[in-house]
Amino acid sequence: MCGIVGAVAHRKVGKILLEGLKRLEYRGYDSAGLATLEITGIQRIRQAGKVDALETALASVDLNGTQGIAHTRWATHGEASETNAHPHMSGHSVALVHNGIIDNYQEVKEGLTTKGYRFETQTDSEVIAHLIDSHYQESRNLTKAVRSAVESLAGAYAIAVMHVEHPGLLVCTRQGAPLVIGVGIDEHFIASDQLALTQVTNRFIYLEEHDLAELTAETLTIFDEQNVQVERTVQSFNITQDAADKGSFKHYMMKEIFEQPAVVKRCLEGRINQGRVLDVMFGSSSKEILDQTKAVQIVACGTSYHAGLVAKYWIEELSRIPCQVEVASEYRYRKTVPLPNTLFITLSQSGETADTLAALRKAKKEGYEGSLTICNVPGSSMVRESDLALMMNAGPEIGVASTKAFVAQLVCLMMLTLALARRTGLSEEIERNIVLGLQSLPHAIQQILDLDKRIRSLSKHYMKKNHALFLGRGVMYPIAMEGALKLKEISYIHAEAYPAGELKHGPLALVDKEMPIIAVAPNDDLIDKLKSNLEVVSARGGEICVFADQHVELKEGPSLTVLPVGRIQPFLEPILMVIPLQLLSYYVAVLKGTDIDQPRNLAKSVTVE
Numbered sequence: 001m002c003g004i005v006g007a008v009a010h011r012k013v014g015k016i017l018l019e020g021l022k023r024l025e026y027r028g029y030d031s032a033g034l035a036t037l038e039i040t041g042i043q044r045i046r047q048a049g050k051v052d053a054l055e056t057a058l059a060s061v062d063l064n065g066t067q068g069i070a071h072t073r074w075a076t077h078g079e080a081s082e083t084n085a086h087p088h089m090s091g092h093s094v095a096l097v098h099n100g101i102i103d104n105y106q107e108v109k110e111g112l113t114t115k116g117y118r119f120e121t122q123t124d125s126e127v128i129a130h131l132i133d134s135h136y137q138e139s140r141n142l143t144k145a146v147r148s149a150v151e152s153l154a155g156a157y158a159i160a161v162m163h164v165e166h167p168g169l170l171v172c173t174r175q176g177a178p179l180v181i182g183v184g185i186d187e188h189f190i191a192s193d194q195l196a197l198t199q200v201t202n203r204f205i206y207l208e209e210h211d212l213a214e215l216t217a218e219t220l221t222i223f224d225e226q227n228v229q230v231e232r233t234v235q236s237f238n239i240t241q242d243a244a245d246k247g248s249f250k251h252y253m254m255k256e257i258f259e260q261p262a263v264v265k266r267c268l269e270g271r272i273n274q275g276r277v278l279d280v281m282f283g284s285s286s287k288e289i290l291d292q293t294k295a296v297q298i299v300a301c302g303t304s305y306h307a308g309l310v311a312k313y314w315i316e317e318l319s320r321i322p323c324q325v326e327v328a329s330e331y332r333y334r335k336t337v338p339l340p341n342t343l344f345i346t347l348s349q350s351g352e353t354a355d356t357l358a359a360l361r362k363a364k365k366e367g368y369e370g371s372l373t374i375c376n377v378p379g380s381s382m383v384r385e386s387d388l389a390l391m392m393n394a395g396p397e398i399g400v401a402s403t404k405a406f407v408a409q410l411v412c413l414m415m416l417t418l419a420l421a422r423r424t425g426l427s428e429e430i431e432r433n434i435v436l437g438l439q440s441l442p443h444a445i446q447q448i449l450d451l452d453k454r455i456r457s458l459s460k461h462y463m464k465k466n467h468a469l470f471l472g473r474g475v476m477y478p479i480a481m482e483g484a485l486k487l488k489e490i491s492y493i494h495a496e497a498y499p500a501g502e503l504k505h506g507p508l509a510l511v512d513k514e515m516p517i518i519a520v521a522p523n524d525d526l527i528d529k530l531k532s533n534l535e536v537v538s539a540r541g542g543e544i545c546v547f548a549d550q551h552v553e554l555k556e557g558p559s560l561t562v563l564p565v566g567r568i569q570p571f572l573e574p575i576l577m578v579i580p581l582q583l584l585s586y587y588v589a590v591l592k593g594t595d596i597d598q599p600r601n602l603a604k605s606v607t608v609e
Contacts, residue, residue, distance in 0.1 A: 002192070003025075004097050007067060024191075031048045032085065036065030036067065046087075068162075077124045094133045102127060157174065159172060174207050174209070211223065211232070257579070260407050261446045263395065295323070300353075304406075343370055345416075351380025357385075371386040374392060444576055463591040467510070471500040491589040503537070517543065522549050548564055550564040563580060565580060
């Protein structure tokens with residue numbers, strides 16, 4: 001959940017490190033710092049708060065170092081403060097940045113204390129710096145010291161280290177937290193996310209679990225877990241300059257909402273032919289694995305979990321095979337019994353979500369037919385460790401509250417559903433009809449985006465509310481869950497979602513004029529039952545807003561607002577219905593003045609438990 005940047009070059013690296021931190025701000029953090037190796041020793045500057053505060057502090061510091069490390073911290077052990085900010089040091093010799101959590105840090109700390117080490121911070125990360133120094137005193141070899149130190153650690157880490165006695169050398173290693181190496185011309189870089197380095201290179205190496213790397217300006221040497229020197233593939237990562245910029249939009253979230261028509265087009269490109277989805281999109285062994293699939297297990301977190309719940313309705317109705325969906329943090333810690341010939345699916349925007357990645361690793365030991373990840377980041381851990389992978393092609397998503405990645409996941413999941421359903425007897429006519437709907441989806445989304453002004457006006461009714469209840473039936477219940485999550489994430493309004501049929505089983509007790517109700521109403525077999533649910537709410541003074549299919553007949557009144565949503569192929573209505581919920585949450589948050597792109601206490605990529 002933190003950000004790492006490092007560089008070793010023949011030019012000053014201070015500005016490179018600072019720019020890298022700025023590009024990692026979307027991940028969520030509460031302090032920042034950097035250290036460079038100068039002629040006089042290690043120069044370290046840290047600040048609580050945003051990178052802007054660090055930049056101000058650096059304005060009066062002359063940094064000439066050609067190597068350095070930098071970090072944005074999201075507090076886990078110890079409060080957000082300058083003292084607890086990275087880089088951490090052991091004496092004046094070792095400087096270190098660390099992402100992850102060390103589970104046994106207290107035990108290691110006690111051992112180091114008996115050796116005379118004094119601790120200045122409340123963090124688990126400072127323990128690693130002192131532990132490396134302890135081993136260095138024995139070997140005088142930085143690489144060996146890092147290797148020996150991490151053998152004593154339990155937990156997750158991505159680490160970058162430099163030492164005053166080894167100018168021109170950076171050592172880094174990872175376990176359970178991502179780390180990428182940027183390859184330049186007579187210079188090398190490291191980062192927790194390649195977006196931090198796109199201003200200096202587009203060539204990257206993704207370190208494997210337990211890899212350890214030595215970096216100088218001219219050389220790169222990588223050792224695997226057995227300490228054997230290995231070669232890792234250099235991959236190109238190309239994005240346009242405006243892909244990670246806000247452009248004319250005030251917030252990344254708004255930009256990403258409005259990018260969704262283009263995202264859907266990219267997601268479909270090259271994956272459809274003559275009204276049918278192409279199996280090859282999933283990988284070279286997709287036919288063999290999909291042919292054998294008789295059940296599906298989906299594991300994900302947060303917004304991705306909601307996408308999985310939508311897919312459950314699709315898969316079971318269209319392919320007639322069982323589908324289970326579970327939160328990754330629960331799945332990974334319970335006894336599981338896979339059904340025979342089950343395809344294990346992970347959903348993650350980053351491909352590094354800690355709980356989901358751990359669930360994948362657990363599943364690979366439990367006899368699943370195969371594994372598939374639907375992801376937005378090529379080269380991420382889940383992509384590398386799954387049998388099959390489907391890229392969302394959504395482009396960088398910077399806003400912490402996911403929008404375009406959610407829609408891209410749903411499009412990918414529908415294509416997967418069609419690929420599975422074809423094997424269980426789905427007719428070509430139905431598949432072609434849904435594919436045509438997918439191809440018309442960008443236009444349908446754009447029509448909803450054109451309702452922007454009306455939704456902005458509607459948002460004024462919610463800015464002073466403290467609670468909200470979202471309702472949906474059938475496949476729209478997960479969409480209601482996603483709408484509630486968006487509102488709470490960025491506006492800090494308490495919001496819950498319920499299946500509309502559950503109102504009389506408890507939630508109705510909450511309904512009064514201070515509890516607004518937001519419902520999604522497709523024109524399906526359950527619409528009459530949903531109307532009855534809304535009548536129950538209206539009779540108790542509830543204020544209702546319904547985003548409804550344009551053919552649903554609902555009469556507006558003093559306590560009922562209806563906003564018609566365009567028509568689309570019925571199976572695809574969940575994708576369409578989430579767009580106005582995203583816009584509503586955004587405009588409520590704008591009116592409340594919250595930090596929309598970086599909501600408090602949240603991070604974009606949750607790479608620790």
